[in-house]
Amino acid sequence: xxxxxxxxxxxxxxxxxxxxLAMSLCxxxxxxxxxxxxxxxxxxxxxxxxxNNVVVSFTRKLINPKxxxxxxxxxxxxxxxxxxxxxxxxxxLLYRExxxxxxxxxxxxxILARAEVFASKNSVIPSFFDGLGMGFGFxxxxxxxxxxxxxxxxxxxxxYEILWSSYPSVxxxxxxxxxxxxxxxxxxxxKILNAYLEKRS
Amino acid sequence: MQNDHENKNSSIFKITLNLTAxxxxxxxxxxxxxxxxxxxxERRQLEIRNSTMKNLVPxxxxxxxxxxxxxxxxxxxxxxxxxxxxxxxxKGYGGIIKLLTAITPDGKVLNFSILDSKETPGLGDRASxxxxxxxxxxxxxxxxxxxxxxxxxNDIQAISGATITSRAVTLGVKKAIIQINDFLQKAK
Numbered sequence: 001x002x003x004x005x006x007x008x009x010x011x012x013x014x015x016x017x018x019x020x021l022a023m024s025l026c027x028x029x030x031x032x033x034x035x036x037x038x039x040x041x042x043x044x045x046x047x048x049x050x051x052n053n054v055v056v057s058f059t060r061k062l063i064n065p066k067x068x069x070x071x072x073x074x075x076x077x078x079x080x081x082x083x084x085x086x087x088x089x090x091x092x093l094l095y096r097e098x099x100x101x102x103x104x105x106x107x108x109x110x111i112l113a114r115a116e117v118f119a120s121k122n123s124v125i126p127s128f129f130d131g132l133g134m135g136f137g138f139x140x141x142x143x144x145x146x147x148x149x150x151x152x153x154x155x156x157x158x159x160y161e162i163l164w165s166s167y168p169s170v171x172x173x174x175x176x177x178x179x180x181x182x183x184x185x186x187x188x189x190x191k192i193l194n195a196y197l198e199k200r201s
Numbered sequence: 202m203q204n205d206h207e208n209k210n211s212s213i214f215k216i217t218l219n220l221t222a223x224x225x226x227x228x229x230x231x232x233x234x235x236x237x238x239x240x241x242x243e244r245r246q247l248e249i250r251n252s253t254m255k256n257l258v259p260x261x262x263x264x265x266x267x268x269x270x271x272x273x274x275x276x277x278x279x280x281x282x283x284x285x286x287x288x289x290x291x292k293g294y295g296g297i298i299k300l301l302t303a304i305t306p307d308g309k310v311l312n313f314s315i316l317d318s319k320e321t322p323g324l325g326d327r328a329s330x331x332x333x334x335x336x337x338x339x340x341x342x343x344x345x346x347x348x349x350x351x352x353x354x355n356d357i358q359a360i361s362g363a364t365i366t367s368r369a370v371t372l373g374v375k376k377a378i379i380q381i382n383d384f385l386q387k388a389k
Contacts, residue, residue: 033324062219064216064220067216067220071219071220074223075223075227078230078231081234082231082234085234085235086238088245089238092245092246092249096249100319171324171362174324175321
């Protein structure tokens, strides 16, 4: 169990997809203008990455290594399409919010990277935990960026007013440049945290 | 292991077969899910459309499709026409914005709703919220102009930082009113 915990937790801090591996920065910028969008996107990615890791790991002996990349993409695209159809049928309002971004999940570098680096070389259960951990790290990172950007850019968090009502919105935080600046600071903070954790152990 | 694998399986035929099989399986999975969810999705979309129209014209008790015009609906209260509901489109900052506007028979905006847009979250998507939205109520086509002058109460105040979206939404609503005006003129 300890082994699986280690696989899971590495996606959280030491190999955080956004802050350490610097992957999928594009969606991290595009979707994190509000905390609610950020967390829904994070959870969708978490689901797709875990499901895809399981599928890739399950079929890793059947797949010809020469065509593995197209096959991984096909697998991711299938999972995303199924998620889209299910959301449309059972959570249509949420689907309307996420419509544009859901299709983008197909080309998220982080999902393909985990299939290639981990799931294609490990058995099903570790791959499951790897996907879950990476997805969790991604979701937490998205949520942190989303909360800070929404708070500074709009004075709200999850749509609730936090700052005083005459708060002058810092427009740049909602726009992509503000997102980049913030991610830069957060990458720096994660570096310091990781260095500290390493020194202590 | 990698080498061994390649010797056995690297003929172009086997590679093609491998990829084809994967695509076939994923195609079948998607087809099954599509087939199973189709009815539910259609029903949900109808529900959403009805509830959107109900939000636009809350005091209507029935919505009937307008004659001769597809996609147009009439909001009716006790057999009396209170509004036309008309879809329209215009080009915003991030792509096409689809609108649904409720217009009274004398050509004034009753309410509008944005069905689909790709405007910047947290900025352009404020067009569907207050205080921008309520500015339209009771206004007719000639007031559908975006202004940045805070003293001008007749026209539509732009959302700060999202002028393009404000203009696009205003134009979309204007198009809907003009369509209605043309339609009513012809009917006379």
